[in-house]
Amino acid sequence: MIFPETRLRRLRYNTVLRNMVTETKLSVDDLVMPLFVCAGTNVRNPISSMPGNYQLSVENLVEECKKVYESGVKAVLLFGIPAEKDEDGTVACQHNGIVQQAIRAIKAEIADMYIIADVCNCEYTTHGHCGTIIDGDVDNDSTLETLAAQSVSLAEAGADMIAPSDMMDGRVGRIREALDENKFEKIPIMAYSAKYASGFYGPFREAAESAPKFGNRSTYQMNPANSDEALREVELDIAEGADIVMVKPALSYLDVIYRVKTEFRMPTAAYNVSGEFSMLKAAEERDWIDGARVMMEILTSIKRAGADIIITYSAVDAANILNGIK
Template sequence: MAFPITRLRRLRGNEVTRNMIRETQLTRNDLIMPLFVRPGKGVQNPINSMPGNFQLSVDLLVEKCKELYNKGVQSVLLFGIPEHKDEHGLVACEHNGIVQQATRAIKKELPDLYVIADVCNCEYTTHGHCGSIINGDVDNDSTLITLGKQSVSLAEAGVDMIAPSDMMDGRVGHIRKALDDNDFSNMPIMAYSAKYASAFYGPFRDAAESAPQFGNRATYQMDPANSNEAIREVELDIFEGADIVMVKPALSYLDIIRKVKDTFNIPICAYNVSGEFSMVKAAAEKGWIDENRITLEILTSIKRAGSDIIISYHTQDIIDQLK
């Protein structure tokens, strides 16, 4: 029926009716807060390109987690900055690696906080790439061995979920087998399945001290121009045993989130990355935008596109507004 019989504004005129028919609900259950942990005690290094975020020593990380948990944050994603690095990232596999230490400390104080560990080598290698370098490029198959060892070590430390972000071919299957062979068959894997070689990662590389020392990551992260390739990547990760698949970044890739959602019956996570976060913060500092409204609109758009879970640095700022 057409106007004047049909008037869509009828259900917009009252907050009660607007709430009744709201199609997309953003809740605390949807959000994961990323955190950065480094060696030392009493260390709180501000990340200048990511206002309100810090590199924290284990003791202060635990206090931060308590603060977040008391606000209603149910899950954190940990990134480590090690005391020393090596050519292959083997430091990430050590029993007393920085994320392993942090996980044990968090679980001792907050056993119900859900801890996800990012699995990659870029923070742990001297060259800043995501795996072992052979003939000037990241070697896929030798990197898988390190990723498997790292995943098992993190599982032994008590993490609740493994999240491989390296974009090596076959890494989900290799990690799944490594976990299963070490009695961690119930450990879920959240794969960074469609991770693009994006310019939006700049602030993160400051935070994680992981900028590549030569070249770039275009030989293993995806071309931002490609959509069908994302479906192939996701399909392979599902086949290899991924329990959740991820699209990263989020805002310039909402179409990819929707395409994955429409194609596969699997939970989807989207990473609202550092550059997306920092642009909002910079504009808010200038007084150009309403930060809270913009943040809620952005996160709602990511969920509306089809994401079930959102990793976002906005989590700590917006959690109080969500039920």
């Protein structure tokens, strides 16, 4: 049938019916809040390019996690800013590393908070790259050993999930091997499988103090023009033992999220990254858009594309809306 017999607006006139036939439903359970922990005490440094986000010392991070948990968001993704850095990022592997301290402190206060530990070296190296530099570039295979050691240390501290974001070839398999050897076979891996060399990371590099001191990351992060390659990356990570695969960034890569979910039917995460968040906030501050409405539209689009998990700096704000608080 066609018009006038078929009138699709019949399903839109009533709020109750509109809700009944809503195809994509965003839930607080879908959301993960990224947080930045730094050395020191009583530190709450505003991140100028990311309004409402801070570098937090451990005790303030714990208080922030309490607020996140109370909003209904039960998972956080932790990034560390150490007091000192080194050439190959081994500072990230220390028993008393900054994220390790944070995990123990959070678990002592909020036992049920689900803690995802980002695994990478860029915050921990003096040069800002994601691994050991040999002959002017990141050496893939030596970096794997640091990543494996870091993962085990974070699991020992109490991390619930390991999330390697470095984009080294073979790192999921090496991390899985190291975790299993140390009796952490129950710890899942969420791989940043299709992580693009994107311009959307600028604010994060301020937040994590991780900008590279030379060159760029295009020899290990993906070319934004490629989506077939993303499927190859995801397939390899699954074969190496990834439990969840991720696409990063999210908003400019909705097609990749869709392709990954359709092709593999694996639990799929998407990272709504700092630049996406900051653009939204900048437009909202200038009254160019309804910030809350556009935020929810963006998150819904990521879910509609196929993401099961959405990592976003808007997690608490979105949770409050979903809970009817504002």
